Amino acid sequence: MHRLIRSIFAETFASPDLEAEHDAATLHLPGGRIAYTTDSFVVSPLFFPGGDIGSLAVHGTVNDLAMSGARPLYLSAGFIIEEGLEMEVLWRVANSMRQAADEAGVRIVTGDTKVVERGKGDGIFINTSGIGVIEHDLSIEPMSIRAGDAILVNGDLGRHGMAIMASRNALGFETEIQSDSASLNGLVEQLIQAGLTVHCLRDLTRGGLGSALNEIASTAGATLELQEAAIPVSREVNALAEVLGIDPIHVANEGRMVVFLPEDEAERALDILSKQTHGQGAARIGRVLDLQEGVVTLKSPYGPNRILPMISGEQLPRIC
Amino acid sequence: MKYVGEYRDPEAVERLLESIRTRVTRPWTLMEVCGGQTHSIIRFGIDELLPSEITLVHGPGCPVCVTGVDLIDHAIAIARQPGVIFCSFGDMMRVPGSTADLLSVKAEGGDLRIVYSPLDALRLAEENSDKDVVFFAVGFETTAPATALSVAQAAQKGISNYSLLTAHVLVPPAMEAILSQPDNEVQAFLAAGHVCAVTGYEEYRPLAERHRVPIVVTGFEPVDILSGVLSAVSQLEAGQARVENRYARVVQPSGNQPALRLIEQVFEVVDRDWRGVGRIPASGWGLREGYRRYDAAIRYPLKHTPKGEHPDCHAGEVLRGVLKPDLCPAFGTLCTPEHPLGATMVSSEGACAAYYRYRSRAQSTMRANR
Amino acid sequence: MCLAVPGKILSIEKAESLERSGVVDFEGVRRGVNLAFVPEAGVGSWVLVHAGIAIGTIDEEEAQLTLEALRSVDALGGGEAGQRPTGETEQ
Numbered sequence: 001m002h003r004l005i006r007s008i009f010a011e012t013f014a015s016p017d018l019e020a021e022h023d024a025a026t027l028h029l030p031g032g033r034i035a036y037t038t039d040s041f042v043v044s045p046l047f048f049p050g051g052d053i054g055s056l057a058v059h060g061t062v063n064d065l066a067m068s069g070a071r072p073l074y075l076s077a078g079f080i081i082e083e084g085l086e087m088e089v090l091w092r093v094a095n096s097m098r099q100a101a102d103e104a105g106v107r108i109v110t111g112d113t114k115v116v117e118r119g120k121g122d123g124i125f126i127n128t129s130g131i132g133v134i135e136h137d138l139s140i141e142p143m144s145i146r147a148g149d150a151i152l153v154n155g156d157l158g159r160h161g162m163a164i165m166a167s168r169n170a171l172g173f174e175t176e177i178q179s180d181s182a183s184l185n186g187l188v189e190q191l192i193q194a195g196l197t198v199h200c201l202r203d204l205t206r207g208g209l210g211s212a213l214n215e216i217a218s219t220a221g222a223t224l225e226l227q228e229a230a231i232p233v234s235r236e237v238n239a240l241a242e243v244l245g246i247d248p249i250h251v252a253n254e255g256r257m258v259v260f261l262p263e264d265e266a267e268r269a270l271d272i273l274s275k276q277t278h279g280q281g282a283a284r285i286g287r288v289l290d291l292q293e294g295v296v297t298l299k300s301p302y303g304p305n306r307i308l309p310m311i312s313g314e315q316l317p318r319i320c
Numbered sequence: 321m322k323y324v325g326e327y328r329d330p331e332a333v334e335r336l337l338e339s340i341r342t343r344v345t346r347p348w349t350l351m352e353v354c355g356g357q358t359h360s361i362i363r364f365g366i367d368e369l370l371p372s373e374i375t376l377v378h379g380p381g382c383p384v385c386v387t388g389v390d391l392i393d394h395a396i397a398i399a400r401q402p403g404v405i406f407c408s409f410g411d412m413m414r415v416p417g418s419t420a421d422l423l424s425v426k427a428e429g430g431d432l433r434i435v436y437s438p439l440d441a442l443r444l445a446e447e448n449s450d451k452d453v454v455f456f457a458v459g460f461e462t463t464a465p466a467t468a469l470s471v472a473q474a475a476q477k478g479i480s481n482y483s484l485l486t487a488h489v490l491v492p493p494a495m496e497a498i499l500s501q502p503d504n505e506v507q508a509f510l511a512a513g514h515v516c517a518v519t520g521y522e523e524y525r526p527l528a529e530r531h532r533v534p535i536v537v538t539g540f541e542p543v544d545i546l547s548g549v550l551s552a553v554s555q556l557e558a559g560q561a562r563v564e565n566r567y568a569r570v571v572q573p574s575g576n577q578p579a580l581r582l583i584e585q586v587f588e589v590v591d592r593d594w595r596g597v598g599r600i601p602a603s604g605w606g607l608r609e610g611y612r613r614y615d616a617a618i619r620y621p622l623k624h625t626p627k628g629e630h631p632d633c634h635a636g637e638v639l640r641g642v643l644k645p646d647l648c649p650a651f652g653t654l655c656t657p658e659h660p661l662g663a664t665m666v667s668s669e670g671a672c673a674a675y676y677r678y679r680s681r682a683q684s685t686m687r688a689n690r
Numbered sequence: 691m692c693l694a695v696p697g698k699i700l701s702i703e704k705a706e707s708l709e710r711s712g713v714v715d716f717e718g719v720r721r722g723v724n725l726a727f728v729p730e731a732g733v734g735s736w737v738l739v740h741a742g743i744a745i746g747t748i749d750e751e752e753a754q755l756t757l758e759a760l761r762s763v764d765a766l767g768g769g770e771a772g773q774r775p776t777g778e779t780e781q
Binding site: 170171172173235238239242244300301302303304305306307309311312313316317318319320 | 321324328330333334355356362363364365366368369382383384409410411413414433434435436437440444459463542657658676677
Binding site: 323329332335354356437440469569570572582 | 692694696708716717726741742743745746748750753756760761
């Protein structure tokens with residue numbers, strides 16, 4: 001069984017590094033700063049509209065690297081597989097990862113598989129770690145945020161979480177909502193190469209826009225002001241969210257990021273983003289008010305401001 | 321979204337606000353009964369937009385909040401039983417019982433399922449004949465038709481592995497209880513629009529007459545709420561105390577007759593304990609004699625005495641409208657959405673949770689002090 | 691409480707009384723909804739959906755009239771702006 005599993009991965013991720021069958025991949029890295037990250041993926045169901053645990057694992061780690069402005073190069077992939085998992089599933093996952101990696105321009109160069117007893121794993125768990133190289137002089141992090149910065153997002157929110165919710169539970173809803181799972185390194189590269197002074201990037205994952213911005217606001221000690229009416233949400237995501245009583249602002253995404261940069265560069269950034277596949281629907285959603293207090297506020301269409309809270313735990317469908 | 325978005329139009333909101341401003345001459349205290357209305361008011365900042373003469377008090381219209389601790393504890397006890405699939409709306413998952421919440425039962429290995437409809441729970445019973453499916457039937461009159469339907473269908477199809485833990489509560493008795501309090505300051509009500517879609521509003525007439533309060537059937541979107549406020553204020557200014565319908569696109573005077581007939585068939589009026597308020601006679605619906613075989617409380621009697629409320633929890637006063645959440649001593653310190661003391665902090669309809677999420681500027685200072 | 695959302699009936703699957711149901715569309719999202727309590731509603735009708743059942747129909751004419759009244763410019767004269775007279779004589 002082990003041999004079968006290893007052959008699936010060896011064949012799908014075939015590359016000179018992997019073929020060498022050594023314990024470690026030997027790589028050439030360009031000089032300068034290196035970015036390094038790791039993440040583990042435990043999504044259920046394994047396959048959902050717009051992606052699967054495999055593509056998620058690739059996009060997620062590529063994006064973590066891209067958020068510091070690094071150019072992602074190599075990924076490792078570790079698999080913990082529950083005994084009895086159909087080989088068919090493994091093939092699909094592996095292929096999906098290969099495809100995602102090719103799209104992002106990265107290579108999966110090393111990996112490992114372990115099999116655990118039935119019942120000890122949710123089908124399959126995946127860990128990916130990634131190496132990237134930083135080829136610019138920018139310091140892309142929350143502390144670089146300045147008062148007056150524009151806050152942009154590269155597209156509409158909430159697709160991933162709603163796609164999962166619709167496909168997972170016996171909630172009984174049928175939708176065409178697809179996860180937005182995607183690699184954002186291409187977008188980031190475009191922004192940096194255009195010479196834009198990107199101050200901060202953050203990919204929106206669990207907890208959505210709400211979590212990401214609250215974390216940034218907290219770290220940077222910045223007051224962020226969002227325009228509620230400017231936050232893009234697609235018709236279907238909005239409809240399903242309304243029916244279930246869920247707020248799209250706190251729903252998970254897997255192919256969305258926020259961009260902080262000087263106000264006078266915002267238009268150009270939006271122009272660049274909107275010309276890319278994963279940047280269509282890019283919008284300006286707010287600005288950095290000041291650096292007095294770490295809080296996120298939301299201006300309603302009627303005028304009053306309210307605090308955008310950090311939501312703990314997953315939003316559950318409600319009847320009330 | 322059609323029939324939703326139009327009622328959020330900023331221009332219409334401004335026009336209604338202007339009308340309210342020109343009409344009001346004295347301070348008035350209004351209560352919106354329904355948690356969904358509370359949610360909307362705080363989320364859209366409606367109470368901040370209204371002229372300062374108008375005070376909006378948030379009522380006990382959050383069935384999640386008012387479900388007695390005893391019932392939560394009972395639900396938890398049933399959910400822990402092997403062979404039981406316990407189904408509930410998502411709202412109930414994090415509501416604290418006396419020692420735990422339903423979500424923790426899931427972590428312990430209990431088979432707990434979130435459903436969108438009691439009919440889904442019934443379907444689970446059909447698909448899992450070796451298990452006993454129990455549905456936690458919380459909610460006001462709005463939800464009772466769905467619950468009644470699930471029981472009626474079970475009876476019709478001969479499904480015996482399905483039962484309800486009934487916790488339905490009724491709005492008019494709660495309003496009566498509030499109006500009867502010696503320290504009551506509420507002068508007019510915005511009645512719960514979706515409850516009235518089911519029950520109609522004839523039963524509010526005696527209330528309006530006896531207590532001399534305007535009762536305006538109101539919807540949930542900003543335009544609907546402001547329409548309700550405008551009507552209530554207009555009546556108050558003119559010394560009137562009528563029942564008025566400002567949600568006519570959905571509510572008829574006699575409600576939904578087919579739904580009411582089935583409710584009448586399946587349920588009967590019972591006394592209920594309202595969390596934080598106490599026992600209100602004839603304020604709930606329970607299964608009738610002929611349907612008691614679907615009563616989970618009888619199938620799974622509670623064996624031990626529950627411990628009761630946390631001593632520092634003032635949810636009751638909040639629910640009665642005599643304490644604003646941010647004035648509660650435990651607000652934001654001992655009691656937060658992450659570790660709630662009472663139901664009003666858990667449910668997104670709960671006034672305390674709504675305040676915490678949307679209003680408290682103290683939030684940021686707390687974060688800084690951590 | 692009582693999160694209820696308007697949706698449009700796309701089709702009616704089962705016609706028999708308690709189990710009368712159909713597919714309702716919410717801006718591209720679809721679900722099976724029980725229609726036992728809205729016998730007057732058919733394909734194309736708008737219903738208010740709560741907990742998987744239709745608890746009432748949307749009176750489209752009433753909705754339209756309300757919206758028209760809301761658009762009225764005159765905030766002071768006649769009735770209130772945005773208020774249709776309820777046409778009811780309460781006590």
